[in-house]
Amino acid sequence: MPDFIAQWLNQNEIFTAMTIMQYWDGLVNTVQLVFLSLVIGLVFAVPLAILRTSKNPLVSGPVWLYTYLFRGTPLLIQLYIIYYGIAQIPGIQETFWWEIFREPFYPALLAFALNTCAYTTEIIRGAIVSTPAGEIEAAKAYGMNWWLRMRRIVLPSAARRAVQAYSNEVIFMLHSSAIASVVTIVDLTGAARNIYSRFYAPFDAFIFVALLYMALTFILVFAFRKLENHLLRHQRPVGS
Amino acid sequence: MKKLIVAASCALAMAAGTVQAKDWKEIRLAFDVPYEPFEYRDENGELTGFEVELAEAMCEELKAECEFVIQAWDGMIPGLLARKYDAIFSSMSITEERAERVLFSDPYYITPGGWFARDGFSADVTSKEEMEGKVIGVQRGTTMDTHATEEFGGIATIKRYTTAEDMVLDLEGQRLDVVFVDYPVGEQTILSQEGFKEVGKPVKLGQGVAVAMRKRDEDLANKVNAALKKLKNDGTYDAIMKKYFNYDIKI
Numbered sequence: 415m416p417d418f419i420a421q422w423l424n425q426n427e428i429f430t431a432m433t434i435m436q437y438w439d440g441l442v443n444t445v446q447l448v449f450l451s452l453v454i455g456l457v458f459a460v461p462l463a464i465l466r467t468s469k470n471p472l473v474s475g476p477v478w479l480y481t482y483l484f485r486g487t488p489l490l491i492q493l494y495i496i497y498y499g500i501a502q503i504p505g506i507q508e509t510f511w512w513e514i515f516r517e518p519f520y521p522a523l524l525a526f527a528l529n530t531c532a533y534t535t536e537i538i539r540g541a542i543v544s545t546p547a548g549e550i551e552a553a554k555a556y557g558m559n560w561w562l563r564m565r566r567i568v569l570p571s572a573a574r575r576a577v578q579a580y581s582n583e584v585i586f587m588l589h590s591s592a593i594a595s596v597v598t599i600v601d602l603t604g605a606a607r608n609i610y611s612r613f614y615a616p617f618d619a620f621i622f623v624a625l626l627y628m629a630l631t632f633i634l635v636f637a638f639r640k641l642e643n644h645l646l647r648h649q650r651p652v653g654s
Numbered sequence: 655m656k657k658l659i660v661a662a663s664c665a666l667a668m669a670a671g672t673v674q675a676k677d678w679k680e681i682r683l684a685f686d687v688p689y690e691p692f693e694y695r696d697e698n699g700e701l702t703g704f705e706v707e708l709a710e711a712m713c714e715e716l717k718a719e720c721e722f723v724i725q726a727w728d729g730m731i732p733g734l735l736a737r738k739y740d741a742i743f744s745s746m747s748i749t750e751e752r753a754e755r756v757l758f759s760d761p762y763y764i765t766p767g768g769w770f771a772r773d774g775f776s777a778d779v780t781s782k783e784e785m786e787g788k789v790i791g792v793q794r795g796t797t798m799d800t801h802a803t804e805e806f807g808g809i810a811t812i813k814r815y816t817t818a819e820d821m822v823l824d825l826e827g828q829r830l831d832v833v834f835v836d837y838p839v840g841e842q843t844i845l846s847q848e849g850f851k852e853v854g855k856p857v858k859l860g861q862g863v864a865v866a867m868r869k870r871d872e873d874l875a876n877k878v879n880a881a882l883k884k885l886k887n888d889g890t891y892d893a894i895m896k897k898y899f900n901y902d903i904k905i
Binding site: 498501502507512516518596598604607608610611612 | 794795799800813814815816820823824826827828829
């Protein structure tokens with residue numbers, strides 16, 4: 415941060431250069447955590463959603479159980495179980511896993527990724543099963559095999575139907591990430607709580623962080639509108 | 655009519671005079687029970703504890719009849735202002751916010767912060783060099799948090815917890831090297847388990863705990879201060895303290 419800005423900020427009572435830097439670090443942590451968990455969640459959700467639509471119950475059953483478990487319990491409980499539960503496994507501290515799970519970041523990332531993956535799987539599954547039968551019949555008539563049909567017809571068509579519901583999931587994930595602060599991660603909410611407890615100023619600390627979350631949400635909403643315009647351009651009236 | 659008003663105001667003045675001249679032969683003290691070992695009921699249902707005994711000694715010193723009132727913590731200050739009792743003797747820490755509404759006596763005890771770690775821990779908790787790179791757990795917003803941040807901020811990693819339970823779990827799980835916590839809490843939750851120990855000396859932080867009274871009752875505050883001072887000096891205080899604590903909370 416340039417010196418003149420720091421000096422100017424330090425005239426404030428609460429929002430000094432140090433406080434702003436804490437919020438900045440929190441912002442970096444939040445964005446990292448949410449972005450990584452969404453990417454991981456989406457990558458695994460697509461194949462899982464395809465398995466979930468399988469007619470064989472041995473294939474679709476385990477996926478159903480997974481999404482049911484993770485959609486059926488609060489994210490906070492999942493985070494507690496993963497973060498505190500792992501540390502209770504006897505002998506875990508001596509294995510190399512401890513290098514990863516000692517820090518709160520990876521347990522939180524694991525919990526968030528598993529959670530968003532479960533929701534995303536169900537969103538994509540819903541989009542896949544609602545593919546018009548005519549599209550699939552046409553693909554079969556062209557002699558496309560299963561793989562080609564999936565790649566050319568079902569998934570692109572499902573992506574268009576899923577994108578609106580998925581944009582909601584992304585925003586929910588951003589807001590759910592606020593609970594990362596309970597396992598000592600200094601994310602945006604963690605930074606706000608630290609600043610609140612130092613200055614006993616709940617309004618200043620939390621309204622400022624609320625505005626930051628709103629700004630992040632605005633960016634997401636904007637990006638998804640662009641994506642929707644792109645994916646759904648065939649639905650626009652002719653000539654516009 | 656005029657005579658009546660004069661008579662009435664005279665009567666009022668006299669009545670006010672008797673209130674003014676209250677000699678504090680009867681004092682009502684409020685406790686929030688149970689808060690072991692400061693105030694709780696023993697097997698026979700009798701009120702006892704460090705603060706109860708100290709209050710009894712103080713009343714004896716003041717030659718006053720003391721009545722003990724049980725009051726839940728959230729209604730403590732409102733009950734005092736509503737004259738349900740005259741003083742709060744229930745582990746109330748001095749803070750600026752409270753001092754705006756009540757009058758505090760001199761502090762009569764302070765619970766220190768204690769350093770606790772697993773048995774293998776060997777660093778000196780007063781040395782900045784030895785604490786470098788260590789992971790310290792504190793409860794967010796406590797005086798221990800402020801102290802650790804001032805001493806080791808930027809040198810060691812400080813993790814802030816909302817509850818003591820979560821912090822103790824992470825000390826057990828080896829995510830923390832050492833915790834700095836209210837001494838009684840650490841004694842009950844950490845030292846009571848195998849494999850943990852206290853490191854360094856307890857550190858007294860903050861302004862301590864004092865008797866809280868209504869702002870107008872300065873005469874009572876003076877008496878309380880004088881009595882507490884006497885008890886602290888003549889050994890009565892130490893005798894009571896040794897019954898309940900094996901560390902020093904005197905201030």
